[in-house]
Amino acid sequence: MSLDAEQVKKIAHLARIEINEADIPGYAETLSSILDLVDQMSAVNTDNVEPMAHPMDASQRLREDVVTESNNRDNFQTVAPKTEDGLYLVPQVIE
Amino acid sequence: MYHNKTLAELSAMLQAKEVSSVELTQYFLDRIKDKDGEINSFITVTEEQALAQAKAADERIAAGNAEALTGVPFAQKDIFCTEGVRSSCGSKMLDNFDSPYDATVVTKLKEAGAVMLGKTNMDEFAMGSSNETSFYGAVKNPWDLNKVPGGSSGGSAAAVAARLTPAATGTDTGGSIRQPASLCNLTGLKPTYGRVSRFGMIAFASSLDQAGPMARTAEDCALLMNAIAGFDEKDSTSIEKDVPDYTTDLNKSIKGLKIGLPKEFFGEGLDPEVAKSVEAAIEQYKAMGAEIVDISLPNSGLSVPVYYVVAPAECSSNLSRMDGVRFGHRCEEPKDLEDLYKRSRGEGFGEEVKRRILIGTYALSAGYYDAYYIKAQKLRRLISDDFKKAFEQCDVIMGPTSPNVAFNAGEKTDDPVSMYLSDIYTIAVNLAGLPGMSIPAGFAHDMPVGLQVIGNYFEESHLLNVAHAYQQETNWHDQCPKGFE
Numbered sequence: 001m002s003l004d005a006e007q008v009k010k011i012a013h014l015a016r017i018e019i020n021e022a023d024i025p026g027y028a029e030t031l032s033s034i035l036d037l038v039d040q041m042s043a044v045n046t047d048n049v050e051p052m053a054h055p056m057d058a059s060q061r062l063r064e065d066v067v068t069e070s071n072n073r074d075n076f077q078t079v080a081p082k083t084e085d086g087l088y089l090v091p092q093v094i095e
Numbered sequence: 096m097y098h099n100k101t102l103a104e105l106s107a108m109l110q111a112k113e114v115s116s117v118e119l120t121q122y123f124l125d126r127i128k129d130k131d132g133e134i135n136s137f138i139t140v141t142e143e144q145a146l147a148q149a150k151a152a153d154e155r156i157a158a159g160n161a162e163a164l165t166g167v168p169f170a171q172k173d174i175f176c177t178e179g180v181r182s183s184c185g186s187k188m189l190d191n192f193d194s195p196y197d198a199t200v201v202t203k204l205k206e207a208g209a210v211m212l213g214k215t216n217m218d219e220f221a222m223g224s225s226n227e228t229s230f231y232g233a234v235k236n237p238w239d240l241n242k243v244p245g246g247s248s249g250g251s252a253a254a255v256a257a258r259l260t261p262a263a264t265g266t267d268t269g270g271s272i273r274q275p276a277s278l279c280n281l282t283g284l285k286p287t288y289g290r291v292s293r294f295g296m297i298a299f300a301s302s303l304d305q306a307g308p309m310a311r312t313a314e315d316c317a318l319l320m321n322a323i324a325g326f327d328e329k330d331s332t333s334i335e336k337d338v339p340d341y342t343t344d345l346n347k348s349i350k351g352l353k354i355g356l357p358k359e360f361f362g363e364g365l366d367p368e369v370a371k372s373v374e375a376a377i378e379q380y381k382a383m384g385a386e387i388v389d390i391s392l393p394n395s396g397l398s399v400p401v402y403y404v405v406a407p408a409e410c411s412s413n414l415s416r417m418d419g420v421r422f423g424h425r426c427e428e429p430k431d432l433e434d435l436y437k438r439s440r441g442e443g444f445g446e447e448v449k450r451r452i453l454i455g456t457y458a459l460s461a462g463y464y465d466a467y468y469i470k471a472q473k474l475r476r477l478i479s480d481d482f483k484k485a486f487e488q489c490d491v492i493m494g495p496t497s498p499n500v501a502f503n504a505g506e507k508t509d510d511p512v513s514m515y516l517s518d519i520y521t522i523a524v525n526l527a528g529l530p531g532m533s534i535p536a537g538f539a540h541d542m543p544v545g546l547q548v549i550g551n552y553f554e555e556s557h558l559l560n561v562a563h564a565y566q567q568e569t570n571w572h573d574q575c576p577k578g579f580e
Contacts, residue, residue, distance in 0.1 A: 008453070012453065014456050014460060015453055015456040016418070017437060017441050017453070018437035018440070019441065019449075031450065034450070034511060034515075035454075036512075037403060038400045038471075039400075040400045041400050041401065041404070041467075041470050041471060043397075044394065044474060046470060046474060049474075049476055050473070051472030051473050051476065053302060053472060054332070055288045055289075055479065055526070055527055055529075056288070056334075056528055058289070058332070063328075075195045075196075076195050078193075079193065079422040079423075080420075082425075090420055090432050090435055091432055093432050
């Protein structure tokens with residue numbers, strides 16, 4: 001399965017990762033070879049097989065809808081790049 | 096001296112007050128200073144904190160309320176969040192991240208009184224089989240400094256093999272405890288999925304990741320498992336099941352043990368010298384009274400393709416939290432939000448991580464989700480069912496952990512797919528969620544060979560017993576690399 005430069009750019013955009021123009025052919029090549037590896041999957045018929053998302057088919061544990069956590073914002077924001085009044089700062093999002 | 100003692104021996108010495116934890120800790124810290132330059136196994140050494148923990152441990156021992164691990168030094172893979180200490184996951188993205196909280200594995204080891212020497216090097220975000228993708232530089236194999244230690248828990252493996260620490264934690268998503276254990280002559284255990292909490296363990300592939308011990312002996316692994324295993328409310332995939340004392344069954348007889356040998360694990364691609372060592376190990380088990388059963392895992396050949404859809408897909412989702420907004424690397428002077436995301440992530444992630452995020456994003460994207468992700472999940476069920484059928488005929492499954500011994504640094508870095516094939520025997524075990532170990536089984540081309548032992552769900556005690564029995568009859572696990580005696 002071969003990917004071209006346009007597809008690589010599109011995937012990079014979906015993943016929100018910047019890739020230099022110069023590096024795109026290299027990525028296209030390695031991603032294509034990985035997809036060749038992955039295409040081996042088509043060799044086996046999986047009609048009527050249930051997908052397996054969890055090794056033991058366990059389902060999500062639930063709990064009572066009560067407050068169990070305390071406010072740790074100050075502690076967690078000690079590692080933030082930019083904050084103000086307890087908010088995380090980013091370049092302007094809304095006009 | 097102390098570095099040749101096992102964790103169990105050091106524990107006994109501490110309890111008998113033959114040595115203090117402060118003395119022991121200082122000893123290993125000095126040894127790390129002296130020798131880690133050669134192998135680069137540590138990212139962060141926590142000298143002050145370790146000595147403080149050691150002092151507290153000595154007080155507990157004096158007061159008579161010590162546990163088996165109280166005062167024993169060990170190392171944490173840098174994938175575990177450690178409060179107030181850098182938790183980098185081997186990445187530039189988290190180089191500035193001093194975690195505001197402790198992972199559950201970290202908390203449990205603290206409560207047991209174990210002393211953390213530092214955080215070990217690893218492949219970036221746990222993606223790799225050679226510890227060559229770390230932002231902090233490659234780790235060298237103490238058995239041959241030109242060769243890789245395996246990955247992603249390469250730092251933990253090298254540190255234990257070089258006797259810079261008696262034991263270390265690792266994590267295993269596709270083989271990242273077992274393969275480096277194999278390449279460095281260690282005993283490593285990946286528990287059943289859900290046995291050990293993933294809270295605070297930086298996520299790579301949520302349905303595959305599992306933390307486990309790496310040490311020189313099965314007994315040492317059992318002692319670590321006693322401390323780290325167990326249900327955790329904070330991990331929604333943690334299984335509610337009692338934790339046995341993993342040391343209780345170590346010395347049980349293994350006469351009559353039925354060992355399944357999958358023909359698929361002994362075929363093409365396996366180094367003939369590695370095969371010889373593994374076959375000799377199996378003969379040893381026969382001499383100890385085990386029976387061999389020929390089995391087949393017919394879909395196991397698809398493990399690598401399936402894994403390279405499932406794991407990247409899950410990682411693309413997990414790593415989307417690294418966005419430069421709340422923690423981690425942020426690019427300089429972002430123009431707008433999109434630029435902030437794209438450049439922070441482009442700068443913060445290394446090549447292999449970016450590759451896997453891109454593959455995962457593609458596999459999950461509209462139009463491809465069914466052909467790739469759902470298809471892989473269906474094959475995952477077939478692979479898992481093969482094991483269920485096999486365990487009707489045998490008690491444990493054995494084979495080589497890795498198709499080769501440690502390879503030269505740089506040998507596989509240009510060809511990602513050839514690197515991925517290092518995990519050909521280990522990956523299926525993660526897909527099925529089963530527990531698996533690697534134990535030292537000899538040498539080929541003068542480098543260590545590991546025997547993989549796979550058990551049924553929650554049979555860690557049994558696996559440790561099977562491993563321990565072999566270690567009573569052989570001394571591969573006692574061998575030490577030249578220069579580190």
